[in-house]
Amino acid sequence: MKRLKVSNNVIRRLPRYLRKLDELTEQGVTRVSSQELGQQLGLTPSQIRQDFSCFGEFGQQGYGYHVPALRAQVAAILGMDRNYRAVLIGVGNIGHALIDNFCFSDWGVRLTAAFDVKPEVIGTTFNKVPVLSMEELPRYLDENEIDIAVLTVPKDAALPVTRILTGHGVEAIWNFTNVELTEPNSSVLVENIHFSDSLLSLSYYISERADEKAAKAARRERKG
Amino acid sequence: MKRLKVSNNVIRRLPRYLRKLDELTEQGVTRVSSQELGQQLGLTPSQIRQDFSCFGEFGQQGYGYHVPALRAQVAAILGMDRNYRAVLIGVGNIGHALIDNFCFSDWGVRLTAAFDVKPEVIGTTFNKVPVLSMEELPRYLDENEIDIAVLTVPKDAALPVTRILTGHGVEAIWNFTNVELTEPNSSVLVENIHFSDSLLSLSYYISERADEKAAKAARRERKG
DNA sequence: TAGATTGTTAATCGATTAACAATC
DNA sequence: TAGATTGTTAATCGATTAACAATC
Numbered sequence: 001m002k003r004l005k006v007s008n009n010v011i012r013r014l015p016r017y018l019r020k021l022d023e024l025t026e027q028g029v030t031r032v033s034s035q036e037l038g039q040q041l042g043l044t045p046s047q048i049r050q051d052f053s054c055f056g057e058f059g060q061q062g063y064g065y066h067v068p069a070l071r072a073q074v075a076a077i078l079g080m081d082r083n084y085r086a087v088l089i090g091v092g093n094i095g096h097a098l099i100d101n102f103c104f105s106d107w108g109v110r111l112t113a114a115f116d117v118k119p120e121v122i123g124t125t126f127n128k129v130p131v132l133s134m135e136e137l138p139r140y141l142d143e144n145e146i147d148i149a150v151l152t153v154p155k156d157a158a159l160p161v162t163r164i165l166t167g168h169g170v171e172a173i174w175n176f177t178n179v180e181l182t183e184p185n186s187s188v189l190v191e192n193i194h195f196s197d198s199l200l201s202l203s204y205y206i207s208e209r210a211d212e213k214a215a216k217a218a219r220r221e222r223k224g
Numbered sequence: 225m226k227r228l229k230v231s232n233n234v235i236r237r238l239p240r241y242l243r244k245l246d247e248l249t250e251q252g253v254t255r256v257s258s259q260e261l262g263q264q265l266g267l268t269p270s271q272i273r274q275d276f277s278c279f280g281e282f283g284q285q286g287y288g289y290h291v292p293a294l295r296a297q298v299a300a301i302l303g304m305d306r307n308y309r310a311v312l313i314g315v316g317n318i319g320h321a322l323i324d325n326f327c328f329s330d331w332g333v334r335l336t337a338a339f340d341v342k343p344e345v346i347g348t349t350f351n352k353v354p355v356l357s358m359e360e361l362p363r364y365l366d367e368n369e370i371d372i373a374v375l376t377v378p379k380d381a382a383l384p385v386t387r388i389l390t391g392h393g394v395e396a397i398w399n400f401t402n403v404e405l406t407e408p409n410s411s412v413l414v415e416n417i418h419f420s421d422s423l424l425s426l427s428y429y430i431s432e433r434a435d436e437k438a439a440k441a442a443r444r445e446r447k448g
Numbered sequence: 449t450a451g452a453t454t455g456t457t458a459a460t461c462g463a464t465t466a467a468c469a470a471t472c
Numbered sequence: 473t474a475g476a477t478t479g480t481t482a483a484t485c486g487a488t489t490a491a492c493a494a495t496c
Contacts, residue, residue: 003432006432007462009464011425012421012425014424015420015421015425016421018424019402019404020404023404033478034477034478042406044465044466045477046465046466047463047464049479050463050479050480052479053478053479053480057479059478059479060471060472060478061472061476061477061478061479062471062475062476063476063477065478077428077431078424078427078428078431079428079430080424080427082430082431084427093321093324093325094318097318097320100317101318102420104423171433172429172430178243180244182266189426189429189430191422191423191429193417193419194239195326195417196239196326197243198398198416199328199331200238200239200242200331201239201415202372202413203302203303203304203306204235204301204302204303205235205413206308206372206395206396207302207306209395209413210306211227231486233487234487257454259453268489268490269453269489270488270490271489273453273454274455274456274487274488274489276455277454277456281454281455283453283454284454284495284496285452285455285494285495285496286451286454287452288452
């Protein structure tokens, strides 16, 4: 597979392609053109062809793309067939919700253990995932090759726990703590789920729309 | 406040500015230059000045920016002082976690009610938020001006519930369902939290790094 | 006043879109 | 074969960066 200087924008679109291709599969559609795909995703056909061409030639002239084949390619590009292993740190409300409801295996990731400091959860099992003591974390990381740490601890614990993780070979953190983890010196990959950023963007767009409406109304007022 | 043709990229950076300004406030820093701010956020000073200049003139030559003043401006731009009202639909694991742990009021949003179909949760209260029957939703929306619906229902319910929401005046949906809601005809604002998209991006970056390492190793192999 | 730093205009860079030859 | 649609090269558009006069 090609993989050269792919822009962030392209990468962020890949999961959307995957989602749409799964939807088409469900609908029994086996063939799709960049034209149709673009229509359904609100993108131009050009962009879609450009995006895929970063990684190879997945289509066929005069025909378009074979949905299952393209789906497999996108999945491979995203690393879904690499069986990454993950642990989850912090079995609070969000952590618990993720263990119970988020189907890691659907996305090619195996969640093998969770960690917490609370005695009442240590030793229990949620959705087949055992909850171990936080004290066992370093040893566990040393003995198992863990690629991803799902970080769902309280704010204060975010940085200390991150230091343990990076100190024991974890290369990627899926961060739910709303704390900016990316330290300049560190080379760990961080992907943030910032709930508040998302809500605030929405709040911005609502405000923008409201202001536009108000401005329009004001203009009408002045005129008539 | 100015508010003209602001690009999506700028808007997505605003919450990060807010977060950093709050951090500086906590540290007792009252003054910051675009230089320093850029350093801490990994952005160029130019970009930061450009971004703010979309909305007004918040700085002072030779001095920089007054942190509390700038913070207030950014908060206002994001609509945090507009007291938007929200309801949450679907008190499952994630919905419950949000009610209990996500501090809506910190971001200027009031969560006034939650809705569900399960008899065992209807009538209960979490974190002062009452859980009402799904059947009451239309009436509730008619009688209260709700700006935002937090959608945390199971996949299958996503579209039917969305129709109820848009049919009763909700203009914005904060979507946790991993279902593409944005219908072409609808004018409702949708902001998605796609956990899987985020995890897959991370998976991509891990794979990219692994491939680079492998390629480097292969080159070394060939040479010596 | 001299130094610092803004807001803004111009230059650069990168991403998206358009066009089209290649070909199924 | 004729029509359709790709992959890719060129053109356009927009976003980021650099430069600098204005000014605190």
